[in-house]
Amino acid sequence: MNDKSTFPGGVHPGSSKNLTKDLSIKTVEAGDVVVLPLIQHIGNPAKAIVKIGDLVKRGQLVAEQNGFISSNIYSSVSGKVSGIKAYAHPILGTSQAIIIENDHKNDAAEPIHKRSLEDLSEEDIVNIIKTAGIVGMGGAAFPSYVKAMVKENNQIDTLVINAVECEPYLTCDYRSMLEKTKEIIEGIRLLNKAVKAKNVYVAIEDNKPVAIQQIKGYLYDKGATDIEIKVLKTKYPQGGEKQILKAILDREVPPSKLPLDVGCIVQNVGTCLAVYEAIVEGKPLIERVITITGKCVKRPGNYRVPIGTLLQDIIDNACRGFSEEPAKIISGGPMMGMAQYTLDVPVIKGMSGIICLTEKEAVSEREGACLNCGKCVDVCPMNLLPTRIARAVKFDKIIEADKLFITDCMECGSCTYKCPAHIPLVHYIKIGKQKLRKIQISKK
């Protein structure tokens, strides 16, 4: 296999990572209130197990997993539960959330387990990951224990650690790799104790030479051969699960299947760090590293924040406000992130960044007529015809859009990024998928 592989298609947006890539991670205190949405993951909402008026400690379980694909939620501060009600949510708009008044005492609860590392079986590891409420930290927030569980009929031969961070602006994974190299590598090893994959790869883009050197140094100084680094070409969306597997192993995940179905598991580096902290330190997932950036932010940076902290509090306290009023606030990266309507919204488990764009950076041109230039086809990493799908949706031909495999689209945004006519292709595709779902439900 050659050293710098990649996937077909994709785009090269400017990285904009220089704003924060050399800033070390700073710990931020939560504000007077933290908000813990009951749904911060893919799957069922967690079930609240505290009542209004209850006193909670930092690291205390406040909402428990409800069903197979769901996740525990812990309080990230000590204080009093002041409400369980609908609150602004960075992805869903609003959702039920537990609201905790922070007493700023940081009284810590008991660790989630006190066993010594040597006694842990693979089952114990999966259980700790499950108990700690760990989900995919790259953004999708799929409960991690489900992936770590080895299934009878699935032969897992490869564990891929996603350290690609292909989204422009974001540097939280990069900084974590530099500052928490040992924890991440040990986290990977603990994870693989459960997964038992023959090959373990760390996939990273070639625009992060310092991190590559550091990880190589840590591994090879000790003569380790259990983990191999795969340097990939810098290209968006290299960090997509399907794109990583294509690049490293030349395996394609069939439509509506998971990496599991081709013998692979992909985990984000942030997840590995959380796994380490849960297993070695007995700490549930109550904090995460997040990049807050943009030209209009006075002090952009990488911050370790308690989950549930309101963005407004982070911006006011850690970032010292804005030098220019932002016109657009994005949760996640600029290619796939969600625009926010307010800063009164909490940090959730899967939130990797907040990007603030000024009016000049945020205003987009009006949609023009499709030129048939085929750029969207050239860059689509899923081999789709984005312009044709969008046109079908525009004329409400949802069945035709389905025949063009609209559901294969992962909404990476490469097509829209490139479109000279400024057609919001992802927008049409999202609408089309919703309409298709309605049609499929009504048929059943």
Next chain:
Amino acid sequence: MKEMILSVNPHIHDNSSTRSVMREVIIALIPAIIAALYFFRIKAFVVISSCVISCVVFEYLYQKTCKKNITVKDLSAVVTGILLALIMPPALPVWVCILASAVAIILTKQIFGGIGCNIFNPALLGRAFLMAAFPTMLTSWNNPITLDVVTTATPLGLHKFTQVLTGYEPLFFGNVSGSIGETSALALLIGAAYLLIKKIINIRIPFAYIATVFIISSITNKIDPEIYAPALFNLLAGGLMLGAFFMATDYVTTPITKKGQWVFGIGCGIVTMIIRLWGGLPEGVMYSILFMNGFTPLINRVTMPKRYGTGDRE
């Protein structure tokens, strides 16, 4: 805090636009325009300016009359005007240029819904119309620089009807008679290189087109060098360079799929050579591209990319 802008991802763009694409094409055509002005002097100037002005004016008037958005700012009518002028003979009267522009902009482009909706290349259809309506005007050529009027004296015509080969050097630099923009292969190649470097066009269609012409003419030249011209002559004479890099790469009228673009280029090459070898006309670039334009929707449909993760749609 003021209201936030909300929109679906992505939130950044590569800042290209229809206008920026057209601007790059115009820049790429500058060497060919300079060559045209050098070889055909005032006559080239008259043809180019009358085509460009009338294309823009027709686009504006049509959209104004039909109460549509005025899109002349996207510069696509300017590109059509320049391309139309470059495939005209130098001695064309102004009123004929205006007529061809009307056919290109109104009949070929706007009637079908404007930019992005036309089936045929506007500039080529404008010329095809003149070819049918005023054949003698379109086959009377001027010698470069001296501007003497001659008939049937393009290099391809000379070879086809009298088996005389024009030298490669004048063909490459442009010192031959023909349409005002097609004479200098060098000027066109400079522009083509610019478009390729700027990633405005990709190499698939031009490469497939030129390679097909090269292969077919090599074979026929081997079979009978008396009748059939050598491969290099076929590449440099006539409108192949202009057609392959600037007409067959027109976004609107060519396939969007990668495989389709290969098919399109090969098809253009085959039709061009059929006309050049056995047709009544010396040159086939224009008709070959128009012919393949008509097949574009069909080519798109049968060359769908393979669905990721399956063996479907191969």
